[in-house]
Amino acid sequence: MLLFCSYILSFMISTYKESFLYQLMLLRSMKIIVCGKGGSGKSTVAALMAKMMAERGHKVLVVDTDESNYGLHRHLGLELPPDLLKFFDGKKGLFQRMRDDKTLFPSGWSIDEIPVDYLSQKDGISLLAVGKIHEFGEGCACPMGSLARQLLESLTLGPGEIVIVDTEAGIEHLGRGVEKGSDIILVVLDPSYESIALSKKIVEMGEGLGKPVYLFLNKADREVEEAMRKELDSARLVGTLPMDSGLFQAGLKGEEIKEVPEGLERLAGILGGK
Numbered sequence: 662m663l664l665f666c667s668y669i670l671s672f673m674i675s676t677y678k679e680s681f682l683y684q685l686m687l688l689r690s691m692k693i694i695v696c697g698k699g700g701s702g703k704s705t706v707a708a709l710m711a712k713m714m715a716e717r718g719h720k721v722l723v724v725d726t727d728e729s730n731y732g733l734h735r736h737l738g739l740e741l742p743p744d745l746l747k748f749f750d751g752k753k754g755l756f757q758r759m760r761d762d763k764t765l766f767p768s769g770w771s772i773d774e775i776p777v778d779y780l781s782q783k784d785g786i787s788l789l790a791v792g793k794i795h796e797f798g799e800g801c802a803c804p805m806g807s808l809a810r811q812l813l814e815s816l817t818l819g820p821g822e823i824v825i826v827d828t829e830a831g832i833e834h835l836g837r838g839v840e841k842g843s844d845i846i847l848v849v850l851d852p853s854y855e856s857i858a859l860s861k862k863i864v865e866m867g868e869g870l871g872k873p874v875y876l877f878l879n880k881a882d883r884e885v886e887e888a889m890r891k892e893l894d895s896a897r898l899v900g901t902l903p904m905d906s907g908l909f910q911a912g913l914k915g916e917e918i919k920e921v922p923e924g925l926e927r928l929a930g931i932l933g934g935k
């Protein structure tokens with residue numbers, strides 16, 4: 662009798678696992694903000710996550726909020742799209758709207774509602790660039806910070822949709838509240854004291870904001886990983902990537918990253934579970 666009941670139970674569980682409802686549950690939506698020290702590998706890891714999740718069938722929006730970096734679109738194999746800032750008539754227009762106390766996205770945007778002229782798209786990945794510094798002496802990046810914050814807060818996601826936000830180095834963007842609209846914060850660390858110290862600061866800030874903070878060790882082999890684990894809250898670690906010659910070459914030549922190396926599987930689970 663017991664055997665029969667357990668057989669029926671396991672049959673019910675396996676049927677449920679194949680059901681649409683269960684698949685839908687797995688298709689969580691997620692906004693993830695990628696931070697860390699300059700050169701730690703934020704843009705590389707952001708591009709790898711985007712590729713990995715798109716390959717798994719997710720709709721991915723990558724938001725480039727780093728106004729002085731020109732590498733991310735190349736890693737994704739995409740053209741750099743026009744600045745979203747232009748949609749708001751540039752910095753002046755944006756300032757004017759903010760002075761008039763208008764919210765920039767009054768009715769919110771879904772990914773499909775983002776004006777397509779401001780996206781670069783390929784293989785399930787859309788890239789949106791908030792605004793780049795195109796000329797010397799363009800001044801303060803604060804309006805870009807406000808734009809990024811409001812955009813993230815007003816983006817509404819459907820099942821399985823993932824937003825990955827690549828940021829500039831350091832924690833200035835956190836000071837501007839860009840992370841408020843995100844679900845999780847991922848800190849990319851390279852093997853350096855500076856990375857470890859910065860990650861501790863971001864963990865503290867994340868705790869204050871009630872946002873889960875995860876850590877990703879980049880450019881770290883086994884030995885380095887062991888050493889870094891001792892310095893960090895290892896429960897937050899979601900992956901490690903060693904120095905990889907393919908990634909190094911792609912970074913050197915500004916080329917598309919074609920293959921996602923191993924080491925990101927746990928992160929995939931946290932992002933979407935598919």
Ligand SMILES: Nc1ncnc2c1ncn2[C@@H]1O[C@H](COP(=O)(O)OP(=O)(O)O)[C@@H](O)[C@H]1O
Pocket residue numbers: 697698699700701702703704705706732830879880902903904905906908909910911912913
């Ligand atoms: N795991 C890795 N192996 C080899 N090179 C890497 C790796 N991760 C990043 N890089 C290289 O390090 C440099 C900095 O990476 P990048 O992603 O631009 O950093 P960030 O966005 O944090 O400034 C780039 O040249 C990139 O190609």
Ligand SMILES: [Mg+2]
Pocket residue numbers: 703704705727730827828
């Ligand atoms: Mg970068």
